[in-house]
Amino acid sequence: MGDDDNKVTSEEIGASPAVTFNLDDCTIDAQERAALGIDVAYVQWRADFRRTVIAANVLNRPWRSVFEADMMFSIVAHRWLAGRAITHKELATYFEIFVTEATVSRHLDDMEESGMIVRQTDPDDRRRIFLLPTRRLETIGHGYLQARIRMMREHGFVWNGGEAAGGAKAIDPARAPE
Structure with missing residues (x-):
């Protein structure tokens, strides 16, 4: 999260009543509504995309969980683009909080079977297995990312040219800034 992000605490969540309220009383601002709109547009695009991938016979069956599979693809690709493959x-x-390591393994089996990732053993430590994206995942990633960019523009977000990241490569949030 950036410095200007307000983190919601567990106390704030617990103190918020579980009751509905009038739209006039909503405190979600225009930028937050745009982000929400992007999420909804993404879900709509994702459903169409899944139908396309299944029709192309890339998958023998739909992935087990849309959220889990999409996030795993994103994390694998992002870490690889940041110059550090993920294990x-x-x-x-x-x-770890909401699925077992076995469930992650089943997702990875599906992804490998569909040609989206490859597993590569670390030559320096044979116990470590790196997850690497394939050209197929890159092709799908272009479509996905272009759709996300279009949705963001439709909701008023503007690309700053990567100035915050130095324009060089993906930022790896798991690494401390150098």
Whole structure:
């Protein structure tokens, strides 16, 4: 999160009443509504995309969980673009609260079977398995990312040219700034 992000605490969540309220009383601002609109547009695009991938016979069956599979693809690709491939064990830590490591493994089996990722053993430590994106995932990623960019523009977000990241490569949030 950036410095200007307000983190919601567990106390604030617990203190918020579980009752509905009038739209006039809503405190969500225009930028937050735009982000919400992007999420909804993404879900709509994602459903169409899944139908396309299944029709192309890339998948033998739909992925087990849309959220989990999409996030795993994103994390694998993002870490690879940041110059540091992610390991199976590291990926599992992102999901440890709501899925087991076995579930992550089943997702990875599906992804490997569909040609989206490859597993590569670390030559320096044969116990570590790196997850690497394939050209197929890159092709799909272009479509996905272009759709996300279009949705963001439709909701008023503007690209700053990567100035915050130095324009060089993906920022790896798991690494401390150098």
